[in-house]
Amino acid sequence: MDLGSKLVGSIVMLVGLVILAALLRRVGLLKDEHGTLFASLVTHVTLPALILSSLARHRLEWHYAELALVMLLAELVCLGLAWVVGRWMRLPRPQMGALLLTAAFGSSAFLGYALIAEMFPNNVPAMSEAVLVSELGVGPTLFVLGVAIASYYGKSDGPGSRKAALRFFWSPIFAALVAGVLCSVVDLPRDNPVMQVAFQGLDVVAQANTFLVTLTLGVLLRVEHFGSYWRLLVTAGVIKLLVQPVLVWLPTLVMNLSPVGSDVLIIQAAMPSATLAVVFCQRYGCDARLASVILVATTVLSSVTVLGLLTLLG
Numbered sequence: 560m561d562l563g564s565k566l567v568g569s570i571v572m573l574v575g576l577v578i579l580a581a582l583l584r585r586v587g588l589l590k591d592e593h594g595t596l597f598a599s600l601v602t603h604v605t606l607p608a609l610i611l612s613s614l615a616r617h618r619l620e621w622h623y624a625e626l627a628l629v630m631l632l633a634e635l636v637c638l639g640l641a642w643v644v645g646r647w648m649r650l651p652r653p654q655m656g657a658l659l660l661t662a663a664f665g666s667s668a669f670l671g672y673a674l675i676a677e678m679f680p681n682n683v684p685a686m687s688e689a690v691l692v693s694e695l696g697v698g699p700t701l702f703v704l705g706v707a708i709a710s711y712y713g714k715s716d717g718p719g720s721r722k723a724a725l726r727f728f729w730s731p732i733f734a735a736l737v738a739g740v741l742c743s744v745v746d747l748p749r750d751n752p753v754m755q756v757a758f759q760g761l762d763v764v765a766q767a768n769t770f771l772v773t774l775t776l777g778v779l780l781r782v783e784h785f786g787s788y789w790r791l792l793v794t795a796g797v798i799k800l801l802v803q804p805v806l807v808w809l810p811t812l813v814m815n816l817s818p819v820g821s822d823v824l825i826i827q828a829a830m831p832s833a834t835l836a837v838v839f840c841q842r843y844g845c846d847a848r849l850a851s852v853i854l855v856a857t858t859v860l861s862s863v864t865v866l867g868l869l870t871l872l873g
Contacts, residue, residue, distance in 0.1 A: 573834075573858060576770065580777020594778040597771050598841040605768035606835065607735035610698070612761040614739025625814065626824055630696030633806035633828060637663040637798050638704075644794050656712025656845035657836070658791055661853040662798040664701045665830035667693040675823055692827045702732050705839055713844030772834045775841060779851045788852050795832065795853045800864040804829040808872045825872055829865045831857035 583589045641662035645655045667689075675689045807828040811821045832854045841847035 573773065574855065576773035577776045577855065580774045582777075583774075584778050589774070589778050591778060594775050594841050594847070597775040597778065598838045598847075601768060601771050601775065601835070601838045602842050603731050605764055605771055606838075607731040608761045609765035609768045610702070610732065610735040611739045611742070612758060612765050614736070615742035615758070626692045626816075626820065627696035629807050629810050629814075629824060630692050630828060631700055633803050634663045634697070634700050636806055637803050640798055640802065641794065644798075648790065650791075651846075652712045653840075653844065653846040654791070654849055656709055656843075657840050657847070657850040657853070658795055659708050659712070660705055660836035660839060660845070661832040661850050661857070662795040663803075664697065664705055664833040664836055665799060665803070665828065666833050666858075667697045667827045667830050675826060689823050689827060692824060697827070697833075699736065701833060701835060702736055705833075705836070706730070706732070706843070709839040709843035709845050769834075772838060775838055775847075776834065776851050776854065779837065779841065779847050788849055791849060792853055792856050796857050796860055799832055799857055800829060800860060801868075804864075804868045804872065822869065825868060826865065829861065829868050831861040 580589060584591075638659055641659050642655075645658050650658065804825050807824050808821070811824065816824075832850075834854060837847055837850040837854055839845070840850040
């Protein structure tokens with residue numbers, strides 16, 4: 560299977576699960592209020608398990624940290640661009656939060672890993688670079704800054720929302736992030752039977768993350784919202800799918816990177832909006848319907864933009 564087929568297949572799988580959830584909502588098995596329950600399960604159970612399991616299994620290669628730094632800086636620039644456009648549009652706070660999250664943060668783990676594994680089969684350094692870029696360049700900013708943005712621009716206004724943003728630092732997500740980094744730095748006895756059982760348990764919980772995220776999307780998604788959100792769709796799509804990959808590509812012109820390292824960085828930056836952006840919007844009171852519409856649109860469009868960017872820049 561070539562790269563294009565793998566990309567299309569991954570996108571079809573994701574959209575198919577979302578459509579399944581939407582059909583379950585239509586026949587009455589799922590209801591609108593279930594979206595909050597699914598979002599809470601993701602942020603409190605499955606996502607922490609996924610973070611801990613992923614980080615604890617990989618030894619951090621710190622000499623790849625410059626790749627994560629480039630991704631981090633690109634995300635911050637995209638956040639700034641989205642904020643300027645949102646202020647110019649005079650968006651209400653919930654829509655501003657949704658725009659910031661979907662324009663800056665990408666699905667580097669869900670689609671990015673699969674594409675890189677297909678493009679560079681059995682290439683351990685390429686996958687190590689991808690993991691580091693995702694877990695250090697995307698993960699912490701999404702889990703820390705993303706949750707803070709969702710809390711700040713959610714339904715609560717004023718000083719109280721600043722206090723809500725700090726709740727992340729005693730949340731299960733932050734605890735899993737810290738524990739995962741510590742486990743990665745400390746040489747754990749991974750062959751120990753107790754550790755093997757513990758990781759197997761984490762894997763069982765973590766594997767439910769994608770399905771719960773798509774259930775959240777399917778409950779929230781309404782096709783009729785695409786037309787009313789067209790300006791925000793264009794804004795988020797241009798920033799996430801075009802501006803961010805170019806921003807990470809420019810530093811590679813002066814960095815001493817291998818062609819593989821450059822391609823990995825471009826692929827990760829060119830991923831569509833992060834699925835967790837919708838979950839965080841639903842959980843903390845931003846416009847989750849807007850976020851779900853942007854997610855679906857950027858996911859479909861990325862099948863064209865990723866291949867085009869790799870051809871032009873990679």
